[in-house]
Amino acid sequence: MIVDRNSPIPLYFQLQTWLQEQIEQGVFKPDDKIPTEEELVEITGLARATIRKAITNLVNMGYLRRKRRLGTFVEHRSESDDSQDIVGIIVPDIRTGYTPELVRGIEDEAANNRLSTILCNTDDLYFKANFHADRLISNSVCGVIFVPTAASDDKNRQIVEQFTQRDIPVILADRTIEDTELDYVTTNNFEGGYQLTKYLIDKGHSKIGITLSTLFSTERERLEGYKQALKDAGIDPDPEFMQLHNGPFSEEHYIKHVNILLGKTDEISAIFAGHDRIAYLIYSAAKDMGISIPEDISVVGYDDLNPNYSNLMPLTTMHQPIYEMGQESLKILMSRIKGGENSTEQKVLKSHLVERDSVCSLQRE
């Protein structure tokens, strides 16, 4: 029995559903001819008008195609549900830091998976992230890779929730939010901070300045690694040596912190820059002040942004696998889009120290 006349479900809809099932289950295959309307009248006992209504709906939905004189045929159900294959990328600024590399990693992997990417810049501002979230939703993206802004975890969580409420999966990249439910990809920042600091200590440095932003999980972890390494070496972290910034990176602000640290060259022998852009600022300021690196002061950075021009600025730094981070983010996003996997995926990639020539050794070993 195809239709049940006692059901409260409209007869045309019962027939429509039945036909749709036959198609989806492959009973009627693409290009197959389904029974003529007259035949369906006999099979179902419905009026032709009712049958036509069911078929018309399926034609509008793209399941069937009608041809006069020949009959009604099953359409090729487009493998790619078409136009749904876009993912959003929300980053601080495509121009700065590791962002270009990250985006390229995402984009390449997306292309491999026949996905397109919509790019959104937040300038680390919550309201811009919000604005872009709206747009991404109205473009019905199938997933989002999100680098949290400089706003509070709460605000960033609000952004994420806008997507998750609509069943759009979100993967955090690089920076994380306090929320065990979220998927993310980042690097071992604590360990990286620890290693860099230990490297300096092993080179004989014990008074080590540090400057970074406490707004981001990444830099906070590096700071913790720095503190732990000092403690493990029996050195008490000196608050005087920590120039912590409470905002996103900006030249104007950091130049102050850098100048303070460079003014303490009699007290400290090394500076841990929260990331390479700060380190470059140190190079620049040091040059202006006639301080030479590494002779007068040692510097380490984090990111390894410009390995190509490293002999102009031979910065010892922690190389982060940014491109891979982008790829990995998209891979996890893909598995989320395809469904399955209920447990959260939290991937921590490994960085490695790249030794160049910005640190001098204070001891002969």
Place this chain on the structure above:
Amino acid sequence: MIVDRNSPIPLYFQLQTWLQEQIEQGVFKPDDKIPTEEELVEITGLARATIRKAITNLVNMGYLRRKRRLGTFVEHRSESDDSQDIVGIIVPDIRTGYTPELVRGIEDEAANNRLSTILCNTDDLYFKANFHADRLISNSVCGVIFVPTAASDDKNRQIVEQFTQRDIPVILADRTIEDTELDYVTTNNFEGGYQLTKYLIDKGHSKIGITLSTLFSTERERLEGYKQALKDAGIDPDPEFMQLHNGPFSEEHYIKHVNILLGKTDEISAIFAGHDRIAYLIYSAAKDMGISIPEDISVVGYDDLNPNYSNLMPLTTMHQPIYEMGQESLKILMSRIKGGENSTEQKVLKSHLVERDSVCSLQRE
């Protein structure tokens, strides 16, 4: 008379068209109630089933909305035709050169116009551009901003034609193609090349090396500007001093050209680098070779990629308004999308020379 029974056009379709016109012309305004089906039976003399068919179609098309007991109402015709508001950006590589700045300019202006942007990297390869063109078309973008690849003008024109055949407007950014029919935004590269060369000449240099790629319209024009400036100063351009490269930028290839030029420091006193990345390579190679800039050799670049770190590498260079170029590209694209304007728009932005400390003066004036 709303319907003409002698017309070969189906009655339901005549009614449907009439209703649609009333809506589009504002006779029926959003949220207005249109006549009930029974009233339309009286007005038109058609059967209710026929009227229902017309209305059903318009409901499916988003023009009307039905509410039981209340009647049928005019829908708010979505100002944003939804999901059609995406533009494609096709660039060589989001990681390199001026591309991040360009993309950011496009993206910001796009956001102002409530457009989203899909990012595509070609690595200057034709086949990748082709691949992305397909994807952009299947995502039904409403326009494209395209930085031509390193392939021939013919191949690049093929890419453009894929879009124009589908009435998708394309704006070329930075690089141009020999084809007067195309819209583009670029800068005055000939003039820029001329000015930089004249600047060197005015500083007393007469034997000036140059290295750049002949694949791109931009660099070819700079070369022409260079030649013209030399001629105007009565200097015959020496092919020996021109290290022309027949491919896109790559460290491996350019390092050879750079080394050749740096090996001629007894013959030439200055080098015109086709763009800043080449200039950086010169700085790097010069450092390795113990050649100092500008004492041993003067260098000028083109782009002004890193004004922030200019005191580490005080390169005299031609500042291009890249961000503005991105904005301008999108503005022209917008006007194309909105229609109107049949004549091609070809905008040439002005660059300006930024004098730093990479050129020494050979004469006292």
Place this chain on the structure above:
DNA sequence: TTGGTTTAATTGTACATACAAATATACTAA
């Protein structure tokens, strides 16, 4: 006032019937 019930208007579903339009196929004539 509150809360439930009835009523009437309007769209939604369903059926029977009729003829029109398109067109693949078979047939026919040059």
Place this chain on the structure above:
DNA sequence: TTAGTATATTTGTATGTACAATTAAACCAA
């Protein structure tokens, strides 16, 4: 063989009728 013609099949359009479902609004009772 070719070109035109008839035919049968199937979808497309159109009408008239009937009743169901929904629900705003009026009505009524506590």
